[in-house]
Amino acid sequence: MLAHPQNSSRNDADDTQRREENLTMWSVNSEAMPLGDLLVRTASRTPDRIAIALPGEEHTYAELLNESILIARGLLSLGIERGDHVGIVAPNSYEFVAALFGTALVGAVSVPLSVRSTPRELAYVIPHAELKVIFATDLIRSHADSVQRIADAFPGLSDSDASKPLHLASAPHLQHVVMLQGEDRPGTIGRVAFAKLADQSSSDAVNIARSRVRIRDAGLVLYTSGTTSNPKGCLLSHENITRGTFARPGAAFSAEEFTEPMVMWCAPPLFHSAAIQGLLFCIHLGGTFLTDVHLDGDRALALARKYRANSLWGMFMAAMRSLMDAEGFDPAEFSHVHSMMSVGTPADLMELQSVFPQALLVNGLGMTEVTGWFALSDRADTPEQRARTQGKPVTGAEIRVIDPETGEDRPDNTPGELLIRTYTVMLGYFHDEEKTREAIDENGWLHTGDLVSRTPTGHLIFEGRIKDMLKVGGENVPTTEIEVFLCEHPDVLIAEVVGIPDARLDEVPVAFVQLSRGSMATADDLIAYCKGELASFKTPRAIFFKEETDWPMSSTKISKVALRVEAREHQVSSTRP
Template identity: 45%
Template sequence: MTFTEWSEVCPLADLLVRSATRYPDRNALVMPNFALTYAELRDASVEIARGIIGMGLRPRSHVGILANNSREMVTALFGAALANCVAVPLNARHKSRELGYIIENADLALILTTAADTRFVDFREVLSTALPTLGASPHGEPLSLAEAPQLRGIVVLEGDAPAGFLSRTAFAQAAQSVPASAVDMARRATRLRDTALIIYTSGTTANPKGCLLSHEAVTRGPVERASSRFRASDHDVTWGGGPLFHIGSFAPFIGTIGTGGTYVTDVFFDAGRALDLMEREQVTVAWPWFPAILQPLLDHPAFDAKRLATLRKVLLIAPPALVDRAQRTFPDAEFMQACGMTETAGIFALCAPDETPEQRTISQGKPVPGIEVKIIALDSGEEAAPDAVGEILVRGYCVMDGYHRSPEKTAEALDGEGWLHTGDLYARGADGQLTFHGRAKDMLKVGGENVAAIEVEAYICSHPAVKLAEVVGRPDPRLDEVPVAFVELRPGHTATEQELIDFCQGRIASYKVPRAVFFMNDGEWPMSATKVDKRALRTRL
């Protein structure tokens, strides 16, 4: 046998340095109203790194990044990496309650945010609400907040800085004392198994959990696949429709940067804008990922497959009928389904090159090179027979190192042999094909976002009229599923469906807000041996 493939793994910041050296004038990032070349992205990121070091942050300090897809988002990300710090991308859809928990739990020393575009949300207002004592902080001094003891500053990279925040000018002044050579020294001290990112994901707990992802985990697979399996041309132009704080978009972005490609995206997803941008930039690779993005593209009045004639590779997870429709619409493009999650830094299984179009409509492929999976029976824990449904376990370089500050949850997820217990149900056929069969965990997947039912339940139960709440997923043609709530009120209290929905609006992320509320009386709940039978609740929808 002749070996023809090998790994070239490097830390996150080195990917940018390498591509900026090879392709300084090539566009690294393109959005509707601007583009950044590799040299521009490198130089701007170095300035961010100088500011981080100038503010006194030590190597491997935790830097939060609260921004939508933007110049500030990507330069903050690589700036943290260049400074040998841990980047913590914060979900821009989170409300102050969720952010307040993550800021403290993640031990953030610094937050980088922006007010360049406040059409949808003003992050300054959200952070001020999340951190109640922020506005009273002395001007020009490091923060000292009871609610976030590790936090020393919040920098507004673009826009005005209100009380408690640091302006871009002040941040730049801090950078003046740090030579570029200090950044280079910090970058070169980064180790592959150091933590590169902490990405928070909802689980079967009331609060999100921070996945500790190493430099190897976040760079090795995305770059290998971008340079081989996803390669469509010498210079690929890759479109991603999702937010970069989500692993489903972050991973292809890193793969693009690592291979010197061009990544095309937008501040938000709008099907018409996306089609215009993809056509203008002559996209060769696309990551629509979920039906919530793919279906609006195909259904848009201005859609015409000829506008995307350069498209050759498409990554998605969708129902068979939608995959079949997409394949027939773009017969010259290869469509690939995949398995992935935040805890595995993205993809751990993928359609193989020799799979038929029919197989691609129903299967999520096979494990990628270097990654092991096994499926265990839910009752015995033993390895399941072919075609039997069980929990899928994953082991390999892409698996997280654990959950930040949660040894109990880490022990539940990672066993002594290094297997990640995903809580997802799969079957593996005799040919090795993996097929998804839902979630064993009490989780919902709303348009690609993980939603822990217990998190929504806990918030609804904070309403003074609510005695008990149970949240389940209702099938939805666009978002896969959406949350609905079954609620029992306290004796002597009243509340309407709309009142409870309004109670959630603006206080938890919009995708977590129940779309409907059904009221139950004491004694009406369908019960298993010890708890409410949610499968029985779903049959009532």
């Protein structure tokens, strides 16, 4: 029906407002591509821009693409095919990023592992992940010799002929360990030899392999500690990895409004889903990614100064504090910083906002099973909301907060278990159908095990974890893993692990132990037993002894709630003058 003439101006105004609202609503596109295509696209657009910089080195997008293609050619020469699993045991580095993309270019699946993994941990993960090739470096050999740890996990490696596929009984799928940097080691293929192998395959062969990768193919397996003693491998598709990475941070940060290329300082290790998401978001924007082989405040400050970092992705307050506590740090030098991402206590985040008042602080909730962030601060959030809530579910994420006992939905402001259903939920746990069924129900809801409450405005507030899990410096640490290991000591009868607050790592583990009758083991003995077998951040900071009648009990089991209170009392008494 035609509008009356007297209403035409009002209708025009309504149409204009509607068009503007639609443009805002539809400004974030749902884009997905194979991981290798991301680097190819950005390198073709900005070949001479610096892609990645570390202290003392920088590399352009063209250089990164060329190195990634060389690695891909080497993998093809070693017989790696689409769907094969390739491990990356390296610190944050140019080599790590090139290996990630080189693996993706041939359609293989990257499995990044922590350089802090102990031989015990590697002995489980490497065969479980069915790794055919492992990439390693000597970049932090004096601090964490990952190649030696692999050799300790599989003693036959050092005696093997590197020119032939490996035959290790305890790792039957593993064929080669390749050094992307550093000295040749026994049983490994050195950098020079690997480059010669790459000459046996062409760039055309890599391009053909790249063209065969499907969006729903697996692209990553990220291992995350669960509530059992062994970690679980989250199988993530190329859609999981790229579609979520492009859309979610872009919505929170309003990337379209950036007036200059992003220069992102990112602190966490790249085997962590949050750091990988930061890396890929930065490359998607054609930005420069700043990182380091290990976290050091003074080095981070110098790097951020040199490249004028305008987005700070500390992710965790421990990393942000390392930067702010560095000698010579002056907030005035960083008045150009437009955004930052971190989680922490409300007091921590309010302090962070006061140091960088002009920057948009993004808080959030994430987990490896959802390929990173699933809730982020909204653009319209106030500083108070950014500090005290973990934001709102991102577009495309369905959220339920339920009573974990009854499955009924909880009302606002009432803690319950968080359930998520979205396109970034993992394909499943690798080689663990039972745990996959436990985690993802028949209707596609991922049961996170996290306790959250939802405000009337739709913001989420993290309330804790249903099952015991510590968060040490941003890393999930299951108390069960430490308890099981302690109980393997011949003198330990019972072990219970809880967390206590820590200024640097947010929380750290301590253990309560009941010794076998007649044992004379000391706290120092048990801590020494853990060192070298458990990663340093999993090693208990203190051991407290219990007699059989001393344990605080709930109706049927030892009360960890009471143990946490007791641990904090020990902590307070030990700090009194």
